[in-house]
Amino acid sequence: MPLLEMRDICKSFSGVYANENVSFSADKGEIHALLGENGAGKTTLMNILFGLYQADSGEILWKGKPAEFASPREAIEAGIGMVQQHFSLVRNLTVLDNMILNYSGNRFFLDRKKERQKLLTLSERYGLEVHPDARIADLSVGERQRVEILKTLYREIELLILDEPTGVLTPQETSQFFRMLKDLKNEGYAIIIITHRMSEILEISDRVTVLRDGKKVAEHLTAETNADQLAHDMIGRDLHGLTYTEFGEKEGAPAAGESADKRDENRQPVLELKAITRRAGKHTHALRDISLCVHAGEILGVAGVEGNGQKELAEVITGLKQATSGELLLDGKEIGHASVRERYESGISYISDDRQSDSLIPDMNISDNLMLRDYASPPYADGLLIRRGAVKENAKDKMKEFEVRASGTQGAETKVRLLSGGNQQKLIIARELSDRSRLVVAAQPTRGLDIGATEFVRERLVRKKESGGAVLLISADLEEIFAISDRVAVLYDGRIMDILDRNELDIRRIGLLMGGVTKESV
Amino acid sequence: MMRTAETMQRVKDIILIAALTLLIAAVLVLACGASPAEAMQLFIQGIFRNRQSVAEIFVKACPLILTGVGCAVAFQAGFFNIGAEGQFYLGALVGTAVSLSLPLQGPVNILLALVCGFLAGGLLALIAALLKSTFNISEIIVTIMLNYIVINFLGYAVRTFLKDPEGNVPQSAKIDPASQLLPIITSTRFHAGILIAIIAALIMWFLMSRTTIGYELKAVGFNQRAAQVGGISVAKNIIRCAFLSGGLAGIAGVIEVIAIQKKLLEGISASCGYTAVLIALIAGNHPLGALIAALIYATVQVGTGSMQRQLGVPNAIVNILIGAVVLLILGRKLLHLETYGFLKRKKEAK
């Protein structure tokens, strides 16, 4: 009898199936991987198990008995814990307070001394080192994940669900994390790991279930399958242009076209950062002594674990934040004190990692969002007056050219909040990749997009570079960095660890740099 | 198709909210021991009694239009200016001081009083805007505190430096007739200030919907962060909308003095600065919506005025009703049957 069995689970959101007749099971002492693309329904299925959603139909058997969890609390009390992709931590509370939140044995008064001891014991036993009194906001992403796992262990669960746990870790941290998972498995915990990375599945799991478009398409024992088969199951169609390759295969791959030296000679620098430093607090730095250069016709990838200064780097370049010291040159001219608007006008455009809050005005319509950058200049405006005709025309053209699709019949008048994520991103691309832009700062440009939209976005960035533009691609997704960058800078703790040419790319080396090992020791 | 469904839903909401408001009014009238039918009759009679009573609607609406449109513009940009009351009074005070102290009378005097009133109201709102944009201090608290400060200062002014030297009551000297805004329709109180208010509303509508200034204000109001990332200065726009909004309230104060009261005294706003907040909310922050809402509100005020005189129904009933309308708008989802259908389904699922 399996520990957990989910049978014929169905769940739809406003008429669209997120899960359709999915069956799934998990055993003690087993790591069961749940594989699928973004939007395949993996997280929905696990959220149903964890009591965040209720299934429309189907049943859950927990230890052989029918169970339905109306809330996470009920799931946790039954012995199911989940570490969500977006961590469920309270930033302004300490590690200890986060751990005991709502689960200390005492229902009224807290005994922080006792709980603290318990935390230390757990953390020692599983090698999950954290400081009990540190505020979550001050911890790195890897540390936060440790807190999340400690939280579930503290709650005495038997089944642990992990949603994309390695997305935020360096390769080195990942292998340490996998060792810990194996320990847990050997102690008899059942573990479900949601992921879209095949290499990880092959390394760690015992069994793998593949979901596609809300349906279960395959279940394999890991020992009896391989990457090709899984990729086929997961994607179900061939991709043109970009293919999923394991990182290892890229090692030492020759750069497309000319050698690095030759390129540098021919291409003029578009953006130059010289010793850019930005202080965050009195003694802390968000960016330290950053020097880099992006040439015309080049994509410079910025790799690194998120939270190591990526956002600040993008914002210092686009003018949202000021550098404390250092020089910032665009086409050889100092722009360190120019406003966001002035920088845009001289050619810096920005695709932010946070579409909804940074790049779009969801309550305005498509045409108004498309002119957000240029509303005050012709053809959109004539002095202070807005020329409605030109605005509409532009929207029509751009929507066609960039394949922005609005459901409903309002066309360019559709409120942007009603668009899908992919269409929202296309809208931003349509606006930011104008002829005027010389340098595109693209931060996590394909996050959360489906395969079609991802391809579209990457293709547009490559096209920009081919037409002589410069692209600074900031991404936590190494696969993306490897796929389209000409050179790769690695950011760690606000510092550039090294800048590698395409033909020097090597997953192990990048991984070490991302983890803070200096290039000399690499 | 989606559009028509949305419009239908809106029309349904408006009808439902209007009906419910009438129902509440009826209950309140009953609570006063009067007959709703009779009250209704008096209400309508009160409005259409004669040309004076119709003109009175516009007289009452004038300050509400100006302050209401001002609030709408500020709210649209995400600046919660609750200070129209204080801006109104400071405008009235400065306008009076200017009018009384200038040696020359006539149109120039009027114009200068209006301009100075606008500046005074605008500058007062600017304090809150600066505190918000530089220190991120809640503009709601600041504007409210400024209201009390200005109102008390006005009490001081009409007892000291602005006091009519020939009288013994706390009020200013009379504005010279040549510098008053006179009625433009004979035998009514319909004065030129009303035209100023309506024109101001039209200008604000044009500004908000057809110019780059309006686009910037809306962008900042809907998503401050995205506006900033797009290159729009948030601080500049908050300051801009606060100044406009306060200025309009300031003009309302001046007009109230030079067209209606003919002198400065306490309590002349009739709380229009607070009512304006609700008018802007009802109008969905749309300037023309605010114009219409102010006119409707004034109509109801005139009608209930006659109810109060004849039936003893307190005219505070208007305040309850306008508050109720905003709450009903906020709670309109509760009026949709689907809401309950959804709840039922959820329960069944359990």
Next chain:
Amino acid sequence: MSQLFTLSFFTAFLAAAVRLAVPLIYAGLGETIAEKAGVINIGMEGVMLDGAFFSFAGAWYSGSLAVGLLCGIAGGVLMSVLHGVICIVLAQDQTVSGLAINMFALGLTSFLFKLMSQGQSYQQVETFETYAIPGLSKIPLIGAAFFEKDILCYLLYILLILFTIFYKRTDLGLSHIAVGEAPHAAESAGIPVHLFQWTALLVNGVLGGIGGAYLVLVQLGVFTENMISGRGYIALAAVILGRHMPLGMFAAALLFGLANALQIRLQTIGVSVSPYLLAILPYAMTLLAMLGAAGRSSRPESLGKPYVRGSR
């Protein structure tokens, strides 16, 4: 000026400050609790006004202070329930709702009061008596100010201590903080976010209602239209200045009480400054204090953001 600085002056001055601060502290405590759970109630002014009116009406018709107090509480709760329906159930804008509630309460209480009084002026209702606490009330300077008070004031001291312990030392208090900081994280820790926000709002209504009732049942004995005159908003400021903790808010509210008491004292001893200018003092102080506290934000991270289950 010499009479400004005698001990008896300070004693009376401090006593007046505490007396004037108590309604603010009640409302401020109610607001702290709501804001801790992520709901901002700009409508505190309306909650207090409702509390004041209904306590007056209750005490007037029943002749009983206890009934009056209960009616005041019910009136306050009525407004915060309205706020809850709009903000928690319907997830609408909390600022807009709060403003609407203030205006609605103003209309409602004015209307009902006019209906009740039919234009004639009222006599006062009886007010709560003071009980000096033996020993403590004999402490020079602060004894009379803090320990020669009415029962509602003593209740307030207890509540302040209890809520401080609640947030610092209890499981439930920690959960309340988590709800205001990160409702999604709280929900996945099994905390029923909406239920907690509701309880916080109910307490907000009860305390705000008592704050309004205190003005009538302890201080003045009468109701007048719009008698809260900005105290609800000053309470909001006190919460910010007090860094969202009960004792901090207490200190901030006491500061406003001092400003107000100073203003009144100066008037009574006949300082040659217009009472209208003196009346500006507490409001100006609020502004200055807000300016002084600028930049040190302690607001719960999710304050004012409606929480919808399942969304991100």
